[in-house]
Amino acid sequence: MTFLQRPLRLGFQWVEGWFDRIFGPVWNPFYNLGALGFFYFWIVAVSGVYVFILYDTGTTEAYDSIEYMTYEQWYLGGVMRSLHRYASDGMVLMMAVHMLREFSLDRYRGKRWFTWVTGVPILWLTLAAGITGYWMVWDKLAQYIAVASTEWLDWLPIFGEPVARNFLAPSILDDRFFTLLTFMHIAVPLFLVVVLWIHLQRVSRPKINPARGLAVGTFAMLVVLSLVEPAESQGPADLATVPAVVGLDWFYLAAYPLLDIWTGGTVWALAGTLTLMLAVLPWMPPMRRAKSAEVDLDNCNGCTRCVEDCPYNAITMQPRTDGLPFSQEAAVDPSFCVSCGICAGACPTSTPFRRASDLVPGIDLPDRSLAALRAELERKTEVPAGEGRVVVFGCDHAIATSGLEAQGVVALSLPCIAALPPSFIDFVLSRDLADGVFLTGCREGECFHRFGVAWTEDRLARRRDPYLRNRIPRERIEKFWAARPDRRQLDEAIATFVARLKALPRIEGTVAAGAAGAGAEQQKAADHV
Amino acid sequence: MSRALRYLGQAVVYLGIAAAFATFSKSPNYVHFPPDQALLKVSLVHSAQRREACRRLSAEEIAELAPNMRKPLSCARERLPIWLEVLLGDRVLVRDAFPPTGFAEDGPARIYERFEVQPGSYSLTLRLRDTDRTEGYDYQFQEVVELRPQQNLVVDFRTESGGFILR
Numbered sequence: 001m002t003f004l005q006r007p008l009r010l011g012f013q014w015v016e017g018w019f020d021r022i023f024g025p026v027w028n029p030f031y032n033l034g035a036l037g038f039f040y041f042w043i044v045a046v047s048g049v050y051v052f053i054l055y056d057t058g059t060t061e062a063y064d065s066i067e068y069m070t071y072e073q074w075y076l077g078g079v080m081r082s083l084h085r086y087a088s089d090g091m092v093l094m095m096a097v098h099m100l101r102e103f104s105l106d107r108y109r110g111k112r113w114f115t116w117v118t119g120v121p122i123l124w125l126t127l128a129a130g131i132t133g134y135w136m137v138w139d140k141l142a143q144y145i146a147v148a149s150t151e152w153l154d155w156l157p158i159f160g161e162p163v164a165r166n167f168l169a170p171s172i173l174d175d176r177f178f179t180l181l182t183f184m185h186i187a188v189p190l191f192l193v194v195v196l197w198i199h200l201q202r203v204s205r206p207k208i209n210p211a212r213g214l215a216v217g218t219f220a221m222l223v224v225l226s227l228v229e230p231a232e233s234q235g236p237a238d239l240a241t242v243p244a245v246v247g248l249d250w251f252y253l254a255a256y257p258l259l260d261i262w263t264g265g266t267v268w269a270l271a272g273t274l275t276l277m278l279a280v281l282p283w284m285p286p287m288r289r290a291k292s293a294e295v296d297l298d299n300c301n302g303c304t305r306c307v308e309d310c311p312y313n314a315i316t317m318q319p320r321t322d323g324l325p326f327s328q329e330a331a332v333d334p335s336f337c338v339s340c341g342i343c344a345g346a347c348p349t350s351t352p353f354r355r356a357s358d359l360v361p362g363i364d365l366p367d368r369s370l371a372a373l374r375a376e377l378e379r380k381t382e383v384p385a386g387e388g389r390v391v392v393f394g395c396d397h398a399i400a401t402s403g404l405e406a407q408g409v410v411a412l413s414l415p416c417i418a419a420l421p422p423s424f425i426d427f428v429l430s431r432d433l434a435d436g437v438f439l440t441g442c443r444e445g446e447c448f449h450r451f452g453v454a455w456t457e458d459r460l461a462r463r464r465d466p467y468l469r470n471r472i473p474r475e476r477i478e479k480f481w482a483a484r485p486d487r488r489q490l491d492e493a494i495a496t497f498v499a500r501l502k503a504l505p506r507i508e509g510t511v512a513a514g515a516a517g518a519g520a521e522q523q524k525a526a527d528h529v
Numbered sequence: 530m531s532r533a534l535r536y537l538g539q540a541v542v543y544l545g546i547a548a549a550f551a552t553f554s555k556s557p558n559y560v561h562f563p564p565d566q567a568l569l570k571v572s573l574v575h576s577a578q579r580r581e582a583c584r585r586l587s588a589e590e591i592a593e594l595a596p597n598m599r600k601p602l603s604c605a606r607e608r609l610p611i612w613l614e615v616l617l618g619d620r621v622l623v624r625d626a627f628p629p630t631g632f633a634e635d636g637p638a639r640i641y642e643r644f645e646v647q648p649g650s651y652s653l654t655l656r657l658r659d660t661d662r663t664e665g666y667d668y669q670f671q672e673v674v675e676l677r678p679q680q681n682l683v684v685d686f687r688t689e690s691g692g693f694i695l696r
Contacts, residue, residue, distance in 0.1 A: 007669065019542070021530050021540075021541065022530070022535055022538035023535070023538075023539060024535070027539075029542075085554060086547075086550045086551075086554065089554050092552075093549075135635075144561055148561075151641070154606075157630075161574045161637075161639070162574070162639060162641045164572070165574065165641070166682045168572055168685060168696055169681075169683050169696035171696065172696075201661075201685075217539060217543055218543075220543075221543040221547050224547070225550060225551060228551075230555070232555075239681065240680070240681055241681055242561075242562045242679045242680070242681050243561065243562075243563070244560065244563065244564040245559070245560050245564060246557050246559055246561055247556050248555070248556075248559045249553070250553040250554075257559055257561075258670035260561060282640075345594075372664050393562075452659060479596040
């Protein structure tokens with residue numbers, strides 16, 4: 001899949017870079033796609049309630065009631081109808097881009113399969129809700145959709161009498177059909193809400209509301225559009241004639257022309273194959289993941305920080321099982337854990353200052369332990385490299401750190417930048433392993449592990465546990481959140497940081513690596529906890 | 530980027546999205562059917578005669594049945610196919626046998642066919658056979674029809690209405 005993902009990802013990152021400049025990372029629509037989808041859904045729901053109040057079920061009444069709200073009550077009914085339509089189109093657009101983006105960022109495989117797979121029925125339900133909605137207008141487009149849809153359904157050998165026979169002639173269609181249609185148009189979105197709820201079950205802190213500024217802008221756009229270009233019908237349906245030319249809503253009905261080219265069976269086969277392909281995509285090929293995080297009860301005091309920070313609901317607290325005098329302990333569900341290491345970064349026992357005992361935090365990744373990170377850090381910084389020495393901590397999913405190393409600059413990669421406990425920054429500077437620490441990771445808003453950048457920013461700013469200690473000179477820390485297209489800017493940021501460090505006086509009271517005794521180390525570790 | 534420039538950029542983005550909604554929610558138009566053609570739709574759902582005639586049970590046979598299952602006739606479930614012919618002028622649109630539906634072949638035959646035709650005046654001939662006869666037809670219908678462009682003329686069939694119906 002890489003051959004598809006790579007160009008898509010680069011394309012998204014290029015566009016998102018521009019949107020970052022225009023909207024800023026918080027308002028960037030690309031970082032709010034799912035939330036915008038929900039926002040459009042609520043607009044559709046609220047406007048739908050109003051449209052339903054004015055809607056009349058009946059072969060002629062349906063069309064007439066919609067014409068009334070469009071032209072006689074254009075200032076409210078018409079606007080509501082237009083909001084209903086355009087927000088529905090917005091849902092489809094957001095859904096499609098959201099799906100493509102998650103695919104391109106490789107955020108659909110491994111333990112994330114559940115969210116992806118439960119997204120597949122959402123596609124169908126959204127389309128079904130939209131199609132039944134267009135049907136209710138009972139204009140020429142509705143007639144076309146009704147006949148084409150039922151002829152397609154009739155390909156399935158499940159109906160005693162062809163459903164399309166309900167639309168043979170005006171005398172056959174009766175008012176009760178519109179009651180059924182109204183029921184379907186309400187029932188399908190209600191079911192959609194249930195599936196959306198399931199969709200988010202493995203996502204902690206799901207972002208279901210867009211940033212306020214973005215929401216205001218989006219809603220204002222829809223209202224203005226509804227006033228300038230109100231949704232209109234395409235003339236009353238007449239089953240005695242064929243609606244030869246129809247204005248399709250391509251967001252919902254783009255597949256309908258296929259029914260005129262291919263047989264119903266072929267289109268069913270295509271729809272089934274596409275659905276199946278989407279559903280099995282997370283296993284094409286299966287993702288090989290590192291081992292899940294593991295809890296070390298001897299070092300876990302049940303502080304819940306790892307639970308708070310886990311983006312995947314993979315950690316829960318349970319009653320203590322080892323007799324230690326704490327009420328709870330952390331427990332990892334391996335089927336939810338994606339091995340991002342954010343929990344290890346959040347654990348207050350993850351301090352590299354430990355020497356008397358092994359560096360075994362309360363929770364850690366077996367394959368990429370913090371002890372290994374410390375060992376790599378010490379190995380890479382043992383050679384003196386003059387002034388302006390920098391340790392870069394990066395993440396596996398942003399710009400590769402291996403390309404950032406240069407004279408005086410060493411780089412280490414983590415599964416996520418939030419897997420870095422703030423005490424490591426303290427460790428680097430107080431042990432004089434470098435003159436400054438540079439943090440880089442995914443762009444703000446497109447973090448592969450969702451909250452890596454946000455948690456790191458919060459820890460550095462002392463808004464979130466574990467805090468970066470006050471004693472650390474902030475001018476010796478720099479961060480730059482970057483995607484692949486930002487490589488040049490990242491190089492420049494590191495070079496500028498190196499130059500800045502060279503101009504700074506040497507840090508007072510730093511301890512050369514290995515010079516301090518074990519007792520002092522333990523005291524520092526205790527300070528951190 | 531200055532704040533004014535950012536707001537201007539946002540306005541441009543919103544304008545672009547709004548333009549996409551306004552445009553693609555109703556256009557480009559799709560020509561679903563040639564506007565200069567008429568449509569003849571042949572759709573009927575009709576059960577042919579049973580493959581074997583029902584047999585009247587003797588008093589002894591009825592007595593052998595469970596009390597709640599007693600009935601005077603014993604009927605096999607299978608039905609015959611129906612034979613249908615639809616001719617529009619000289620053009621043969623349908624001339625075929627349509628089997629009964631259902632696993633036990635006891636359901637009605639289902640026909641749903643669409644034909645694009647040139648508008649004009651035609652002699653429409655409809656014939657249907659739903660018994661085991663091999664010659665002649667059980668139902669016949671002939672009428673001159675005027676077809677206008679985009680007209681949707683439907684050929685239906687209702688036994689209770691006497692056979693073929695044009696809608």
